[in-house]
Amino acid sequence: MSGGGSPLPPVRVEKALELMPELEALAPLRALLISIARPDERALWSSSGPYLTLGKRGVDPDELRRRLPQALHRIAEHVHVLCKTYVEALEARQRSDAAGAVAALVRGGRLEEEVGRFAQARAWYELALGVAEALQDRRPEVEALRALGYLCLRLGQHGEGARQFQRAFALAEAEFDQVGTIAACEGLGDVARVQGEWAGAQAWYGRGLRLAEASGDEGQMGRLERRLGVLARKQGDLATAGDYLRRARERFEAAGRADEMARVLDAQGQLDAQLGRQTAAAAAYREALAWAQRAPRAPGLELSIRLNLAELDLEAGRWLDAEGELRRAEQVAIAANLAGRLAQIYTLMGKLRGAQQDETGFVFFEQAIELARAVERSPAAEAQVYHAYGLFRSRLGQHEEARAYLERARELFDSLGEAVERERVDAELRAMSA
């Protein structure tokens, strides 16, 4: 490419993806392509620079070719670990250790989940569950059910997730499996929280916490205290929220749990923000980021913290800071192959432009809808984007379009059974009609 003639410009991601068939086998290639996409240097300071999204980034085919061995190496490594996991399950069976076989199969599922292969993860978990069901010892079954429960939750299948956790809870309790019972309580609380059933969530977390206190398990106590803190904040009981979060934080700091410290401080930041303590909230988020750096690689956690920090800046009218943080979050998402999370980032970016009365900000919502549909494949994420898009249009005085987007959001929340979100959208639609 060097030598005679000027180099050809990179191909835009939106164009590059048009050429790629929607095949599961090509998912690693798609991920690689997205992770190496760079903003066009000429566009950075151009008037379109502030509106740059993933689709407008550029990919150099030559660079993609050069990076292919890296991607292929990662794929081979993943398959290799999966095969080893299977061999471990086989060895366990050979020595008649069925519980060991179940544990290995669940590990296989977790490995698949880590790389975003959810259908494959489900296959491993279901296989593990089948083996576990035939055992006298029910603890492996509880473990497999929990793994399936969290996968369902991740995929927005709340009803099915609740069923898995219920079964896990009943089995663990019958078997006097304290650890399994606490974990099932945590899972059931999570399902209830996602569905907006605050009282139910509080009851499950509270039950889990009492059991954890009885068994003296500091890790589980801290996790449940954090969840109770988050729940109390959502219910507006800010003093109780602060109390729970402080306890969780003291526990995790003493134990040196960097990842949990990051999560607790992230929750603390949200609480401080709700209390109007902007400086304290920013400090909590900054410290959360520092802990996240010390934790085992957790780009998703870093992303969540950065989004909260950006939202704080946005609410305070610090638009330059908000934009900077969102661009850093975008970089993390792209580099860590978390393209699905870009929908959240672009939704906030659109919200920022709306606050600046900038009509061209609609491009972020359009890109977010596309990502929620095509990459994240999550109707819940799509509904969140439509909701924010409707508010953006409303802010610009485009009421007909605003109503259409809000109605679409309501339709999606309704189909997902997310009553709290649906009620929020309904309230906004009523306010528009008034």
Place this chain on the structure above:
Amino acid sequence: MTPPIGMEPSPLPAVPRKGEAARVRILVVAGEGAGGGAVLQNLRQWADDGRLDVEAAPDLPRAVRLLAGQRWDVVLAALGERPDEELAWWVDALRAATGGPRLIAAAQAPSMGLALRAEKLGVLDVLALPLRRDDLMRALERLRSAVGEAAIPLPDVEHHAVGPYALVGQSPAMLDVYKLLARVAASTATVLIQGESGTGKEVVARAVHLHGPKSSGAFVAVNCAAIPENLLESELFGHEKGAFTGAVTRKVGRFEHAAGGTLFLDEIADMSMALQAKILRAVQEREIERVGGTDTIPIDVRLIAATNRDLKEAIKQGRFREDLYYRLAVVTIRLPKLAERGDDLLLLTAFFIRQFAERYGKQITAISDRALELLRGHAWVGNVRELRNVIERGVIVANDDTLRAEHLPDEIRGEESALTDRPQGGLLTLAEAEARHIARVLAHTNGQIGAAAEILGIHRNTLTRKMKEYGL
């Protein structure tokens, strides 16, 4: 230990007596590994002699906690096994710290790549472990010398308001622009504005509109590069309800919104050939059709287009229609780069300082000689837009009546260290000079190796090898 989140910043260090070096408040963050214990021990030994107030934090999270509540001049961080990654985290952590402390990174055998990255990120210095007293004192000397910045009062700036923007500048290059602008504004001729990113194409377009016969109508701007290609057509021409998935309501396009006024098509070169044909038809026939519609709608708009690309080159490459080019370029206004505008830089700086000081409720009446020197030495790839951005950030963080070097972004402050003495008397080895130059070119091309190799005039394989060699 409960952290002092949100506590009040501690006061600034005491002002030194004449001839006495200022005391530097330094936070040392050195864990157990990488010779961390020795770093702290050394610093404590050198504290009195070097006029240092030394405190320590065991790790990044605890340091962030201290940084949130107190003011420090310098953070000395010992990097561990992943120095590049850790450096980025430190820079991120210090971004929001009270008082903008500078970072000194210490690492075991730091690579040239690490040093160059640090320079780009505005790190005060990268020192090798075990730490040597002279190296540290030299880095701190650079910090202390900033105390001697002299304030230059902001000059008065004559400007021409253009809606929410303003035309600022008296350089010969800008005077030529003003003359041409005055000539073309009075007509309804289509205008093509060419210039690099951030040179003010939209401001000039607005000025043409405001001084033209259609000034009573709307000025509607469309950024062709920002809008996804599949949506641009409906943005421009509008659509009927149900014309495509997502067409939830009938939409009036920008051509119609601009009726009786001016339609400004920014970054026109980014339009697809198909859409170019539709624009050409609209310009020639003076009528449009909404997407999914059958009615023909007459339009009465003045068209102004702008681009940062070489349209003639695009025509040669078959990416831009020649007939459309001639329709648009009835009159062409070329805007100069900021680098070609001489002392306009000071006028623009003063204008932006006043503008943002008013917006953020500050009283800034001067700029320091050092800050101005840094601004003058910077390569303004983003021209006036980049300068405006830098000044806005500076005004936000400024805390007295003078905008100083410390208020400028790390990237620009980092350029300061490139100008100052390096170890071994300030002379670089050939390899160091080559590595620095390659790093700059890569920064310019945003890491695109092909484009960088092109600029450097070497084969990309050679460049890749050199990047590996220098740890870039």
